[in-house]
Amino acid sequence: MQFLDASFAASLAAAPEAGLVPVHFVWIVGRDRESGAAVPIGLWSGAEEISIEVAHPGGAAQRRDYIGGCGFTVEGLRYVADLTDNAVSVALSAIADPVRDLLSDPGQGLDLRLAYVEIHATTMTGGAFTSAPQLQWVGIVDDGPLSTPAAGGEGGIALSIRSEIMTQLGMSSPAKSSDAHQKRRAATDRFCEAAALIGARTIQWYKT
Structure with missing residues (x-):
């Protein structure tokens, strides 16, 4: 069972009448293609860079830097009581500078194969966060197709984030x-x- 911050839960309950602005934070630990060293990068759905404390899966709080202006969306967050393996999709705009640095060409950027991912979320009311970002998902990058747009179009990438526990349980x-x-x-x-x-x-x- 997941226990949410009281302010965050209250904002979700009041959403049908008061409305809300969802905010997502994505923490990806890729690998440098040359050295193989782990390289973390944080992205969030706001417009500017931000330094904020988030809950680590181990329980302690960590201060992290997140880059804004990435034009990303998070879809597919579902909580079930069985062992259903539901993947979460993180869609990123290919024209955002942080995304180009993260992915760029196959021989550049970071290697995201099986990269570790954490997704946090909160809401905003009156330009302020209703709570500290709440941990929503921990998983690994299972797929990340990069779409090449036609002339005048907009490309992007949709990272499929699967639960690492469910992935391991399904392996032979x-x-x-x-x-x-x-x-x-x-x-x-x-x-x-x-x-x-x-x-x-x-x-x-x-x-x-």
Whole structure:
């Protein structure tokens, strides 16, 4: 269950009558294409640069710098009580300078493959935040198609952010039944010695 700041929750409840301005903060940790070093970058839906404290998934607050003027939107934030793997979409304008620096050409910018992502959100009333940004999503970049516009059009990129936990739960590990993998744990382990052949065996083991 997610517990929201009381002011943030109140602004959401009053939205049908009072209206609200949603504000999103996206924190992406990509990798430098040359050195492989982790490089974080923060983007938010405002127009200017901002330094603000946000809640880290570990519980402590962190002060981060976020770049504005990126023209991005966040869609698909849904909370369910089962193991449904719902991806969140973060759409970025390709003409914004921070986005060009982040992505640019395949050989430049940051490598966003499986990049770590945090999404925070709050609302604004009267030009002020109703609460500190609330943590909404933690995941990894699963896809990021870059669209090339026609003449006079506007391109962009839509990052698909999947839950890292759901991604790991959906992965298969063939090494679990590998003889070589078992022997790396213990050289005398013969439990999977016939694993590669047993699938083709037609004789029922309990018959002579």
